[in-house]
Amino acid sequence: MFSKKMNDALNKQVNEEFFSAYLYLSMSSWFDSIGLKGFANWMMVQFKEEMEHAMKFYSYIQSRGGDIKLLAIEEPPSKWDSPLHAFKETLKHEQHITQCMNDLADLAEELKDRPTLNFLQWFIDEQVEEEENDRDIIQRLELIGESKNGIFMLDRELAQRVYTPETD
Numbered sequence: 287m288f289s290k291k292m293n294d295a296l297n298k299q300v301n302e303e304f305f306s307a308y309l310y311l312s313m314s315s316w317f318d319s320i321g322l323k324g325f326a327n328w329m330m331v332q333f334k335e336e337m338e339h340a341m342k343f344y345s346y347i348q349s350r351g352g353d354i355k356l357l358a359i360e361e362p363p364s365k366w367d368s369p370l371h372a373f374k375e376t377l378k379h380e381q382h383i384t385q386c387m388n389d390l391a392d393l394a395e396e397l398k399d400r401p402t403l404n405f406l407q408w409f410i411d412e413q414v415e416e417e418e419n420d421r422d423i424i425q426r427l428e429l430i431g432e433s434k435n436g437i438f439m440l441d442r443e444l445a446q447r448v449y450t451p452e453t454d
């Protein structure tokens with residue numbers, strides 16, 4: 287059975303994912319405004335992935351016969367002190383999303399909702415990858431320090447990231 291409690295918690299996650307998309311779109315536009323097109327591209331791919339995450343939750347709720355209630359999306363910041371600051375905030379945000387997934391899984395377990403637990407597994411695995419990617423870029427930005435050359439080299443690399451839609 288799909289409980290109202292589980293429905294509401296998953297519905298809230300739709301909003302969390304849309305906020306994530308909004309945050310990364312804002313970061314993309316900020317990177318673009320300071321001339322770092324590769325970083326902007328990386329964040330744009332991230333934005334698209336988050337939109338996909340939001341829609342995965344949306345479709346799952348519908349597939350269980352639940353109700354969707356779209357909630358207001360919080361306004362994200364529009365400026366960061368440096369690329370390193372933006373990526374530290376990205377990691378912090380992803381750690382928050384990981385906590386959301388863990389809380390959702392705890393609730394599904396408590397309610398003995400196996401299909402939801404199964405659905406959440408993809409996101410739990412995805413969060414490991416998301417946090418790893420952010421930590422990797424933070425580490426490199428810390429090594430680069432103030433070197434403009436280093437930033438431009440990383441910018442060129444991040445320009446290569448391509449959005450690949452999920453097929454399932």
Ligand code: FEO
Nearest residue numbers: 303336339383416
């Ligand atoms: Fe939808 Fe970045 O987690």
